[in-house]
Amino acid sequence: MSGGMKMYGKHRLPGRLFIVEGIDGSGKSTQLMLLQKWLVSEGYVTSFSEWNSSPLVRDVTKRGKKKQMLTPMTFSLIHATDFADRIEHGIIPPLKAGAVVLADRYIYTAFARDVVRGVSPKWVRDLYAFAVKPTVAFYFRTPLDVAMKRILGGRDAIKYYEAGMDIGLSDDIEESFRLFQSRIIDEYEKMVDEFGLVAIDATRSIEEQQTEVRKIVSEALTGTKKSKVRRWLDLASLAKGSRK
Numbered sequence: 001m002s003g004g005m006k007m008y009g010k011h012r013l014p015g016r017l018f019i020v021e022g023i024d025g026s027g028k029s030t031q032l033m034l035l036q037k038w039l040v041s042e043g044y045v046t047s048f049s050e051w052n053s054s055p056l057v058r059d060v061t062k063r064g065k066k067k068q069m070l071t072p073m074t075f076s077l078i079h080a081t082d083f084a085d086r087i088e089h090g091i092i093p094p095l096k097a098g099a100v101v102l103a104d105r106y107i108y109t110a111f112a113r114d115v116v117r118g119v120s121p122k123w124v125r126d127l128y129a130f131a132v133k134p135t136v137a138f139y140f141r142t143p144l145d146v147a148m149k150r151i152l153g154g155r156d157a158i159k160y161y162e163a164g165m166d167i168g169l170s171d172d173i174e175e176s177f178r179l180f181q182s183r184i185i186d187e188y189e190k191m192v193d194e195f196g197l198v199a200i201d202a203t204r205s206i207e208e209q210q211t212e213v214r215k216i217v218s219e220a221l222t223g224t225k226k227s228k229v230r231r232w233l234d235l236a237s238l239a240k241g242s243r244k
């Protein structure tokens, strides 16, 4: 087995991987959910994966966060462990089966956050070298004030880590959020060229963005299989139609 862990770098798996990135409140989850609904209605087999969701390390991270005892590097390693588990169990198998995998945040989230927290850009990129390259990586480009308005409109408070309070930018949580997230934006902007992220103007309406996203996705879906159930449904509705 040549290449070891890097074997999936440029994957030749039959499925497709679409991922969304952007700061908190940029509208990633909204767009991904709409994309999934559309893909399902088009008959594709989809699978969904979320950043930081594996039960394996969720509890560890939670406890570490509470006690505020994690250094940026341990934080980074824990997330990478979580991601390794997720990619092996939740991303590679559906890609092998030819499914369309949708991921809400991906390795670029780690690259942005960990670098802002002081980890070396090269170190964190090497750490995630085993990751599958996405078919398309969307970046929802949003100015800070637009994102903040959306977040504050939708829920009560900014969370401690979301505001980067652990790195001591400011004692004021809103000010810290501004400083932290604008540094995250700087990192994302650098990655647009570095990784070919597809930037979407996320200040526009939900519908306008979704139209653009679907157009890009449908171009990348050529040759992707649809579910048998769907084909059966199509045949069934055809048969029904012919009976009229």
Ligand SMILES: Nc1ncnc2c1ncn2[C@@H]1O[C@H](COP(=O)(O)OP(=O)(O)OP(=O)(O)O)[C@@H](O)[C@H]1O
Pocket: 022, 023, 024, 025, 026, 027, 028, 029, 030, 031, 150, 151, 153, 154, 202, 203, 204, 205, 206
């Ligand atoms: N284009 C848009 N215009 C106005 N409001 C939007 C738009 N897109 C999303 N929203 C709203 O903004 C809020 C945040 O959106 P969403 O949860 O999709 O963001 P997110 O990028 O997933 O954030 P997080 O990183 O915190 O998960 C939601 O209340 C959503 O309804």
Ligand SMILES: [Mg+2]
Pocket: 028, 029, 030, 104
């Ligand atoms: Mg979200």
